[in-house]
Amino acid sequence: MPTTPSTAGHRSADAQRRALLRTARDVADDLAADAIARDQAGKPPTDETARLREAGLLAALTPPGSDRGADWRTGCVVIREIAAADSAVGDVLARHYVHAWSGRFYATHHQATTLEEQSVREQWLWTGAVRTLAPDDDTEGPDLTLRPRNTGYVLNGYRSVDTAVAVADQIVVDAVCAVTGDVLVVRIPPSARGVTIEPARDRLGQRVAGAGEVVLDRVTVTPGQVLGRRPHDEESTAPFTALAEPALRLALCHVVLGIAEGALTEARDLSRGGRAYRLPGADPDLFLTYGELASAAQTATAVVDRATEVMAQALDTGALLDAEEPAGVAALVATAETVTSKAALHITARVLELADAPGLDRFWRNARVLTAHRPVAHRLRSIGEHYLNGSHRAVAAAIH
Template identity: 85%
Template sequence: MPSTPVIAGEQRPALLRTARDVADDLAADAIVRDQAGEPPTDEAARLREAGVLAALTPPGPGRGTDWRTGCTVIRRIAAADSSVGDVLARHYVHAWSGRFYAGRHDAAALEEQSVREQWLWTGAVRVPVPDEDTEGPDLTLRPRDAGHVLNGIRFVEASVAVADQFVVDAVCGATGDVLVVRVPRGVRGMTTEPARDRLGQRVVGAGRVVFDRVAVTPAQVLGRRPQDEESTAPFTALAEPALRLALCHVALGIVEGALSEARDLSRGGRAYRLPGADPDLFLTYGELASAAQTATAVVDRATEVMAQALDTGTRLDAEEPAGVAALVATAETVASKAALHVTARVLELADAPGLDRFWRNARVLTAQHPAAHRLRSIGEHYLNGSHRAVAAAFH
């Protein structure tokens, strides 16, 4: 039976101890599971049995986890296995979907059910991009007497074979509105196609989800996603930056895991250069440790600002999300650079089976969002305070 979920607001130390224990368990067979590249069925079971899935839901009376603590848990687990950290990051942020798109009051019952059932969340909600030309929506909703019918195909970055709830956006054919909906696993007409032979993040469970005349009840419609950033509610505008920031903590976990493993190999004599009085080795580790600490400082700053914005809730000022998003884009840029640099350099320091997985995982995690695109958007926001630039940064 699953254990009782740990509530971070009252028992933060207990949750962090649980995260450490789960991380130690995952680290013991991380290389074997990476080589197998199977969907995270066993990994999801470990998270559920430890109570982590129930704990990493939005905070409420007697349940859930605050943003700062949730990100700490994600980072600790990602240091042991970044694929599982990725699964957990997406689960935590998608569990906030009711608040992002429906509001805190409307989301309460859904969040309570998620805790009781220990749901694993995933999804893929697209960001409105200024002046984007598209060939039409990949997911559509057709109204019917008791709700809608969902059709189309969407690529989801994690947990397609094991998630309990999928959050996606789709265009209503009757009104043109973009609606965010929640689809439970196993409903009629829904099938999944896991991606195979990935370079890295092999255990994350990415793949395609096919919706073929899937019934969507009114209760499964979380809310409306505006089609442009100007009309997006301030709190709703935090949804995509929150996901990208949670993934920054996965990147930091990769950095911490790679450095820790390389250090242990050096101390154990399984390195190209052994510790002792080698000034070049000290210089290299000093450089890498400094890069890791710099990235951590930037990501932690963005995490604090995001936490304050989430605590403000629907009272959030209309201008605040742009500043939060720009800071998250900066954190993503710094964390991605550190992850790629550190994981490549540790391969020059030590020789051991599986050490390459950190570099492979970093490459896959960071490949989707080019740094130059983000930097231009950050610069435009800095110079002009442009909301368009912030939206484009997360395309």
């Protein structure tokens, strides 16, 4: 078969993807070697992000472009691979990847392209905390406010950030303009004057993720740091922008799934190595337990992979996305999150009954931190309402 520019480009893309996945596996092996010690130390992820940057993963996990970035499917595979070895670092990488899409979700095409090229060139680490659309809950006023000045704005307030708050290069947040009431999405370098970082301490799990609070005192925001306006309600939100929140939830599903897979793999290795309460041998009850846990993990994988494929198709569609499609995507993501959370908590608790080894409890602690603040019953009701009525607002509530 003759080689054409299209087939050559396809082969080149495949080769780049395989190389990226090999790099991810190498980094995962490196992280797994000292994961327990780093979890116990609970320090900010300075060393961990240096490993990601040195391996090129921060530059690689940006939106796909000409000879740069990673498509959604590949990015999620990398996130899960890292999360299985160290879920805190997987969490950092997941939020980095999704927030690196912020330009496409909120800004103009030209601004997004320029931002992504700079991010790759300078190997930025992204994090952030953009609030969901829930105006009815905002009884105490905004925690971040912008005041216009001759050029740009002045930003004041505080915001909790779940990862890399002390080591990120860009923090993406939304803030309310005190004059117009518009909600603007902006990016803030943590090194900017007036930014104070307060790391979270003594967390139950995800201790190396680098969570904390960012306090902003009269921080200058230039026009170039304003990514765009976030509408107040779902009805006025552009379809592609509406993918921002479910994209983050789905990336975190891959982190949670990585936790379940990592816990199951570690327990299996302990059983094979004789460091378990019951040795493999011919114990039918042990086979039954592992069969149950492996099936739960594989079921969650199937649901997450389906949501990932649908999300990838929606992201590929871009500005041509139909107005009704984001609701269907969000419903699948909410389903994936529900199934994965249940499976991960079950698997990580059961492996503690199978093996006795230091650090095995970290999987349950990490899964608990990532899933505790999203009520399953509320999400199931919202999924059911969408299934019956096709309600767009119901799905928005499901991922809140």
